[in-house]
Amino acid sequence: MEQDPEAYKNRSPVGHVNKLKIPLLIHTTDSDKVVKVEEIKTLVEALKKAKKDVTFKIYDQAPGDHSFERMHTNLARKARVEVYQFLAKILKPENPFEDSQELVASWIRK
Numbered sequence: 001m002e003q004d005p006e007a008y009k010n011r012s013p014v015g016h017v018n019k020l021k022i023p024l025l026i027h028t029t030d031s032d033k034v035v036k037v038e039e040i041k042t043l044v045e046a047l048k049k050a051k052k053d054v055t056f057k058i059y060d061q062a063p064g065d066h067s068f069e070r071m072h073t074n075l076a077r078k079a080r081v082e083v084y085q086f087l088a089k090i091l092k093p094e095n096p097f098e099d100s101q102e103l104v105a106s107w108i109r110k
Contacts, residue, residue: 014046023053025086027069027079029062055086077104 009015026044030037037058047054062068062075069079081100088096097103 014043017043017046017050017052020047020050020052023055023086023090025083026054026056027059027083028056029059029064029068031061031063032066032068034066057082 024047026040028035028037028040040056040058044054044056057079059068059075059079063073064071064076069076069083081103084097084103085100097106
């Protein structure tokens, strides 16, 4: 397959950072085989240079590769709590969870 640098450039989120209007949270792991951590670092650098509100975290060797946050591990649960807390600051839910234990308890089917 012939490479098309212009197509890659057009699809890259780095070329679209100025369009971002809301805060962004990025979670990744250095074991992700789909999106390399270097790509995330490049994106975060571009977002910061554009003075965008970005929060990011790189997890060390998280199990589950690209889907690590969907795993049933303590690390994945912690990451999902961080996502909720990030979104709650922005969306300001009417009845937010009081703490991470209450949030985690809401995931258990009764």
